[in-house]
Amino acid sequence: MANETRIEHASETWLADSTVFEVNRVPAHSDHKCYAHDPQTNEWSDLRQSLDGEWRVEVVQASDIEFNEEPFVRENFDDSAFERIQVPGHLQMAGLMNNKYVNIQYPWDGHENPAEPNIPENNHVALYRKTFTMANRLADTKNAGGTVSIVFHGMATAIYVWVNGMFVGYGEDGFTPNEFDITEMLHDGENVVAVACYEYSSASWLEDQDFWRLHGLFRSVELAAQPHVHIENMQIESDWDPESGSASLDAALTVRNAADAATISATLKDSDGNVVWETANCADPDTSISTGLLNGIRPWSAEDPVLYEFEVTVIDHAGNIAEVAVQKVGFRRFRIEDGIMTINGKRIVFKGADRHEFDPKRGRAITEQDMIDDVVFCKRHNLNAIRTSHYPNQERWYELCDEYGIYLIDETNLETHGSWCLPGDVLTEETAVPGSKAHWEGACVDRVNSMVRRDYNHPSVLIWSLGNESYTGDVFRAMYKRVHDIDPNRPVHYEGVTHNRDYNDVTDIETRMYAHADAIEEYLKNDPQKPYISCEYMHAMGNSCGNMDEYTALERYPKYQGGFIWDFIDQAIYATQPDGTTSLRYGGDFGDRPSDYEFSGNGLVFADRKPTPKAQEVKQLYSNVHIDVAEDSVTIKNDNLFTSTGEYTFVLRVLADGEPVWQSERRFDVPAGSTEKLDVDWPLDLYRDGASELVLEVSQRLAKATNWAVAGYELAFGQTVVAGSKKASAPVKPVDGIVTVGRWNVGVQGSGREVLLSRTQGGLVSYTFNNREFVLRRPAVTTFRALTDNDRGAGHGFERAQWLGAGRYARCIGNEIEQIDENTVKASYTYELATPQRTKVTVSYTADTTGRVNLHVEYPGEPGDLPTIPAFGIEWTLPVQYSNLRFFGAGPEETYQDRKHAKLGVWSTDAFKDHAPYLMPQETGNHEDVRWAEITDEKGHGLRISRAEGAEPFAMSLQPYSSFMLEEAQHQDELPAPKHMFLRVLAEQMGVGGDDSWMSPVHPQYHIPADQPISLDVDLDLI
Template sequence: MSTIVPSPAWITNPEVFAVNRMTAHSNHAFFAHVPQPGETSDLKQPLDGEWKVAITNAADVNLAYTPFVVEDFDDSAFACINVPGQLETQGLLNPQYVNVQYPWDGHEDLSAPNVPSLNHVAIYRRAFRVNETLARTAAQAGTITMTFHGAACAIYVWVNGQFAGFGEDAFTPSEFDVTALLHDGENTVAVACYEFSSASWLEDQDFWRLHGLFRSVELTAQPHVHIENLQLEADFDHTSGAGTLDAALQIRHAEQACTIAATLTDANDVAVWEGTQPAAAQTTISSEQLHGVAPWSAESPNLYTLTLTLLDTAGTALETAVQRIGFRRFGIENGVMTLNGKRIEFKGVNRHEFDMRLGHTLTEQDMIDDIVFCKRHNINAVRTSHYPNDQRWYDLCDEYGIYLIDETNIETHGSWSLPGDVPTPDTAIPGSKPEWEAACVDRINSMMKRDYNHPSVLIWSLGNESYGGDVFRAMYRHAHELDPRRPVHYEGIVHAREWSDVTDIESRMYAHADEIEEYLKNDPKKPYISCEYMHAMGNSVGNMDEYIALERYEKYQGGFIWDFIDQALLKQDADGTERLCYGGDFDDRPSDYEFSGNGLLFADRTATPKAQEVKQLYANVRITPDETGVTIENRNLFVSTSDFTFVLRMLADGERIWQAERRFDVGPKQTERFAVEWPGAPSGAEVTYEVAQCLAAPTNWAPAGYELCFGQHTVASAAPLAAESATEIPPSDGAITLGRWNAGVKGAGREILLSDPQGGIVSYTFQGCEFVLRHPQITCFRPLTDNDRGAGHGFERAQWMVAGRYAKCVDTRIEQLDAATLKATYTYELATPQRTKVTVAYEASTSGHVHLSVDYPGASGLPTLPAFGIEWMLPVAYSHLRFYGLGPAETYHDRKCGGKLGVWSTSAYADHAPYLVPQETGNHADVRWAEITDEAGHGLRVSRHGEQTFDVSLLPYSSFMIEEATHQEELPAPRHMFLRLLAAQMGVGGDDSWGSPVHEQHQIPADKPLRLDVDLELI
């Protein structure tokens, strides 16, 4: 029985972070017998499910008098809660989102290691019976432990009224020996889970602040003779093709075991090595060279299974340990990170564990879905930002093939940073403060001991955004003592270069591509990664190609996009409806509001349009077709292209006219050209030669035929194609009317009305259907993106918001050009100090066609334009969009590498991407023609008049409606459609969301002319 008396003083004492907690160890499977392949251990008993809980305040909890821990305590008034689960997502506390600042900043003084006076405590209770297998193991002098795999942020644990232990570090296991506390029949566990403790100072990550027992709780029986820790080195020598295996074991009561029998089997359960050795408390088992083993990589995640059986003198199995392994060698050679002898490039993403309903609690299916998304989008690496993940994640990454930076649960950004990231070193935690050292070293130790054996873990990280200090030197030393092979990463010293020795990798956040290039060109001593880049907030990920281009430098080894999934929580309103909410929507203050919406996935785990760009730019195969063949560059390190199918297509004016399949065998890191006998190109058509890499056979993450990447080469037609006409009639069938106020053109069943006082087209009908609700308005504006707001584009370009909306028509000239053609030219002055004149011209013919041109002449002294063209309100029925341009998802001037030229069909509803805050969306670049129709196919066709393409979007909301909304549900039920035809739109940017402008080459200079030049026809 424990004689330790729990103390409330532990909550604010950084030197007390674990009491009675068991030593960290590997998470290998173990059995009290020799298991069958694939068998699940029967020595574990989950305590997940329904628990009882009550919320109180720390001031009301007297740890010297705890009636709630005894077995017969009446908890009938307690609420029910699911474990694993979080208090906030189950309605027991309010969630809070802050980024840098600590949650109580401003409410109370920030003085470490103190915590807020309002410190909620969740009292959990659960009754359970120890199952037969565990009870039998304990009866045979075994041990039963209780493990809390994730608990935020500090827990006191009692079993049957007896104190079991105390633990902090929300994201690594707290395991307690409860053998002596259990009895026959029903047992009771009670937990006091504190919202804040000194540990909160180390857990200031940029995420929702959520609490409770959010990962599984389980009982585990350990046999009397037990492998307590298993540390494996599965090395692979790429020069000889041989692997070696070294297993270091810590064995409890090893004196009662005679031998250890080791068996290594492959994926087909065929033994590739066997060995036996006498058992000792500290034992190392080593294989001979294993020739012919298949190495592990993300490209070929080959796994083997090591089975270790402890045998007594009679040959009876006392315990069997099982661990899957991958043979690989990773390290830094001559300043370059290599895997199995090859320079590696991380095509990575940062990933918070997040679910819109469950918070930081994930199901295994969530994890599989996340990995499938990564594999399908050519993402080969994940940084576990900014804490160790659920242990199941590592098994899945081993199996599917994902490289990991495993990150210690430390972030103290708010302790050393003032607004604007101004460092205050004296207040930095942990800094060089000795009272924090043991806790920080313990955190990296817990992570490394648990995750050591996973081949997917390539790099250890000391944490995130926590400045520098001698504590990090202690952590670095400890990491290399435990693991001399893997590199150690830490970016925080960018602000404190005197501690540069604590990282083996030069790592930066949100450095621009040109800044990174400066480092790479100046004889760098360390390999470079961007541990965070491409801040994917809202409509973003522009100019990503500039970072990918840095791969030409040997020591540039990739980066990790921020981040994987929008952190938005579902909230149920009083009427029962649910809506996605961000910071501040729960009355949480302080808050950083929508800054948690940075995902390549929306919160519901559907892909954002940005993912299209990432998929293409992260592809390991680069395909360059031309008119006589295709060049294939295979950037894979280990696999050839022989197992992939290449689909060849020829498009004429965007429509497929020919398709074939080929196999092209290009070795890893090789480039080859192949001749292709394309069919003859149709006369006068714009021809596109396309080659796509597809899976030839199904995998565990995608079906056969799934497309990984593509290449296109387009040859322009000899002359621009005229718009296809639904009907062609002679001019004599039409009529032109020049009225006092309006001029009209009739013909081919269509009528066009051009108004003098209204300043534009006021009617365009076909078979009695009106297409003009109001004349198209000039637009020089787009709804601000998150990046626009962060970079101050709204302030700098405010005049463009009203320039077109309030433009004044100052001149109208209507003239009949010939018997079949009428032209109306309207001159507008933009609502800017320069009163720049823009002309809008309609040239209407009795064939029913309208040639529309909108001309901006350029003007000096103005900021660059967000966009230029027209916005046109249409009847709500015209919601279908078919276009010939880059698709299928939205594309922008700096984000169109992933856009594929073709004919695409979508709708206004589908094109309105539900970014967390409504913003610019739905744009399609390089469009040749577009059709805006109702369900019957009736509507408007817009075609380029000359060679210049245009941008188009069709949305159920106007730019101003989108600009005004702060949440998607604020947008009303659609009553109209809004068509934008643009000569140009600036890029969306992507370097960061708090100051970096769209790159100059993707902006629209105000002093250069712009022209929207299109033909219109009702169809």
């Protein structure tokens, strides 16, 4: 609803009227910076005044408000009884409303029956008040014939605004600015702004995103004055021609009161402030400025985010500077050419993530530092793209992405998932919002218009998105048309057409959610007409991101252009518990019903912005430089589009049995888009004799510091393993000791160690060194792991329930004691797994008077149609002090069969660091390809486990909690204070999966077949 004349009175009917989405709002415009010059003081001002800080607020039922008679809007209203609240901020975070988290369903479903465009009867409104005195520079501008606006940069879900008791306007779509002209309402001295911010309105039907339903004024509020002659909008096309290497800039300006300007001039400066172009134009209400061809301009890309400053100066008839408008620009060309998206003429691959604005203390009221932390994480982990799921972000985010170099899909504030999707993903087209319903068209077109107008000038924005999970229909055709009417160059993205291909014309890109890699490949192999991206894939919920390499392998197809991992950050909220402690909570923990519980925990970073172990895999697979190491060379494939590897240092290392023994730095200058094989004279002869295996490693590192990492920071690596010639150590000859074959136990003593093997307890019951005991209970066979989120979603627990108790409740049905010689004894135990098949598993210990023990666990394979096994090995309870872990294997973070693009080396950690605090406790801390591991206390005493001679590497973890503790707990703070350490030594563990967290199983090649034999063979020693 557009208004040419000001509406003087508010109407309650607007809340439930889908055709009313703004009243008296200033038309959307670019977010360029404006400055005014004071000739008397010779100072510059942006003519903005923040209204952030403490406001007064009261939350009441919406039914208690009487429009146009409400006393709280009056200047002299006594608000001393109101609560204090910080703006920006959420009402929920201030404890004034309840947190609610749902994914698809609308949050009032079941309490009331959702029927659009009706809004819930149980609706709250927050009555905000703020007093302010206008700054002199704004007052002077107003008195000189200028205007003053109040700008709400973010709110939820609808606001009515009054200033000094007079109605200002009404606004929805709280993720783009709601700006109102309040010039005539202001007076000298103190002014009062009053805002009624509603929990629900018809806009709520369009904002059913998978996020916490948080409300209030969650972005900045400010006053913005504009001089009498004012550049209201700048639409800048800064193009770079890859064929000629020349650039051009065309700017369309909308100038208010242009007749009162004498001249409008423009200047283009580089990052050092040097003028590279300038001109002057006659004033015109719609002024166009064109630079013509420019030479020597450096193009913008994520690899080299070069920015220039475009400055427009307005001179009035008195010769004074009325205003200077400034916009940073990047010269780049993004197009779909021959069905392929290109930037500056080169095919682009998006290595991205979907990102909610979120903080566990502030909700979506994030700070600039939060944004910097996020963009730095992206650069450090080789992410080059972000989709602003599912709404336009704060303006500062776009500036940072311009500056640091991040590609953006800018997404409209639109999701209506619960309107057209029933449980079981049942489609109900007739109820879809907006669909083809004319009464929703204005609001939806307005939302995409506001986004495009605001963000047009940012070079980081490459693609416009019409929204998320909102089905499709004629309304999307209108939105698509509006976007291309404004911007004919950038492509439009919309995934919803996958549900109705009659609307394929509303997206320029083939884009899907959670399609498996093989399904994507089918599209790519069958003459695709559009470029492909996965707007959501690799559902990173909990312990996930397995088999990601199957997706990145699709980059070999020209029209596969990457994807966006769901998602960037865990959405979890800190809450104080009854015992006074603070911990992260998820949906349902705040009394919110309905709720989708922990489904918001899908981040590559935890809620506190610490990287998750999954980020290790993403970083390596997203790297632009791929390094293949051989015994005499290194092959470097440089997938950068514009940057040579000459910009980096390559560090070469040789690891002998995991320990670094040689290092050298090189410069390998491989041009962008090229692959070169380079000779390397590895000094193998120096180290081969002293090692069983040598790891040859090449690491790509920053040659100099950037604004996101220090010099020497590693971006990617390659490794290969070559055999050493070191002979296996001859078995240590048993020393004089004592072997005691008793009636109940067998004991072996020697070298200060003692091993006790029980006939009745079924195995090792004591293992001591200098009276330090390492066996609290007999190591137990395990065939289970604590379920991951993906396990639960795919039904792995249901399908493999027999394995949960198979090892835990296995019974020993026989033992055989064999004294091999005077210093060595072997105890073999036959276990019967607690399954209908009663599969026999053999656990044997061979101990000698050196104190060493060989542990061999054998599963014979069970013919028949049995489910695959989650894990197989032993779980060992250790005293709590043995919490330190040093191991030679893939690391440093946890790895799994389908997620081990990690470095082979020797790593040091501990059980607490190795416990990843996923929102729902689950399997964590596993390490693959382990050759040996040492579990020690603070003095270095402990247990060493090594693969036996000729055996395969094993998997292992050291945790403060048992698998069953993890399985039982629903929050991290429910896990008990550690009283033991739990060592898992496994022959194998199944992968974690990653396609999605509600349906897709772990891929078959990463399962453990129950009909095949499995063997764990390790040597134990005390140190």
